[in-house]
Amino acid sequence: MNQRARHPRAWLAAAAVFLAVAPLHAQTDPLPSWNDGPAKQAIVAFVQATTDKSSPKFVPPEARIAAFDQDGTTWVSHPMYTQVVYCLERVPAVVKAKPELKNVEPFKTVLSGNREAIAKLGMPDLVKILAATLTGMPVEQFTAEVKAWLGTARHPRWDRPFTELVYQPMLEVMKYLRANGYKTYIVTGGGQDFVRVYSEQVYGIPPEQVVGTAGGTKFGYTKDGTPFLTKEPKLLLNDDRAGKPEGIHLMIGRRPHAAFGNSTGDQQMLEYTTAGDGARLGMLVLHDDATREYAYGPAQGLPDTKVGTFTQALYDDATKKGWTVISMKNDWKRIFAFETGNPAR
């Protein structure tokens, strides 16, 4: 006679535990591209606690807001921000329309194709390029230009469209949060109108849930009286650093319960998010995977960078404030959906 038969009540208790636990295990893992570890556990624990009505950490559905930085958090931002690539690649078309710019700096340098010289352009030059390529046209024209570019442009390293260089683990987190009643937002230092062109298709996030650096528009009429909006070179919101919580207040009007970032540009957003009452989740992606993506910090002795800087001070702050650092190398089983053996997106 075995142990089980000798203690029928113990057996029943074991069966009850099994039956209670089995449905959980039977569920599909909502985060299959994540390795088991503190980062994945933090996400699952947050979602479970905030959606369980009996939990003291329960968050009512209408307050479930999650904010995601984009560059370096949900897609590749090296060696250059995608939108900056767009602006540089738009310069020939701009000069074609305005030939008088051909011999004017910084357009002359950009047209030369001299990468070293282009890399040395300063902020005032970059501002001129952004103004010339992102403003001055009707909003519909801008959308069409970005859409056309995204269809043909390729990342130099992977030779794939930029919109395929999104992090599969982060797409899974967005989906998982939405399946649990969270409204997901992009909160980016990038251009709001730029990201809105592809946010629905790439992230499942509608344009109205994209908060980004935003310029003004000007309402006017065509000759036949049709109203239209022109993008103006007038900055309304610089959605970076302190501008992120300010942008969240302007565009959402509620404090998020979860925020995801990867650099000092996201620090204030995480501070603001996690300073709220009740359950809050703050997470930072650390790019420590030179093999599969890039490695930069300078936190944890990683190479320094000017694109998406993750300082040691930010790392220490994360530890102090209970934010979770996501190690790209250790926490992500896969990085891109197109990697071999990846489940379909």
Place this chain on the structure above:
Amino acid sequence: MNQRARHPRAWLAAAAVFLAVAPLHAQTDPLPSWNDGPAKQAIVAFVQATTDKSSPKFVPPEARIAAFDQDGTTWVSHPMYTQVVYCLERVPAVVKAKPELKNVEPFKTVLSGNREAIAKLGMPDLVKILAATLTGMPVEQFTAEVKAWLGTARHPRWDRPFTELVYQPMLEVMKYLRANGYKTYIVTGGGQDFVRVYSEQVYGIPPEQVVGTAGGTKFGYTKDGTPFLTKEPKLLLNDDRAGKPEGIHLMIGRRPHAAFGNSTGDQQMLEYTTAGDGARLGMLVLHDDATREYAYGPAQGLPDTKVGTFTQALYDDATKKGWTVISMKNDWKRIFAFETGNPAR
């Protein structure tokens, strides 16, 4: 033998028609506070056409955006905009906190309680009052102040909270649109942060779907390092007239398919909305009911007003552009939910 028995096929056809039509009649009228007429018909026809997949006017769910002006469109705005009443009634508290303002204009006049003198205050004075009562405090403090005021303030004519002076027919339109997959937005010349305090409770519209006149905020830290946002006296968006389509682009990023207004401040929003492709609905509330609410235009010979002006030019434009004018007197069976015989809200 009756007609029916003699023509069994005709009877069958009649039965089929009855069965097909019956469920429609059996449904509860989604707009019970509207009289049958061109306004109600325009709303129902728009919703039916844009949600019927077989209709050439079908609008995919993600593009279903409807914008509602607030003052004079969804609630009473006479004799004074509610937010202006708020600002004037906040002055004593502001002066209590800053006694040096006691003998400074325009605060002195407001404190005097002299209605005629207050009514004569000019725009520069009003701007000083708005700045003193709407800015300079943390956003949470402002929300708490507005909430407290709404709980005690009363409209002089009805002696009821301002939040009860919402138009029941418009609440029904919002609900009807939402039941048909539309995302409803408030797009108001009033303060975005002010309206967000009560929009969910009063209109069922969450704060993130309120677009209004917006000032900047400033991110900072308390002495113990807690981050917070202060409301700044810096105008980011004047969400009136041309500012409405500009605000819609900034905050929503899509052109609405339906827009509701009541004054020249809404003209550009309706132009922008109805200039889009496919089915579009533009509607304007005409206050022609002095008995149950107020009568003002000066369109159609109604008394002139400075609060929510509906000019004859706007009226003519509505006719020309196919916008529907809602006659409060003729189209609305009931105006407020609290009226005798009203169905529950």
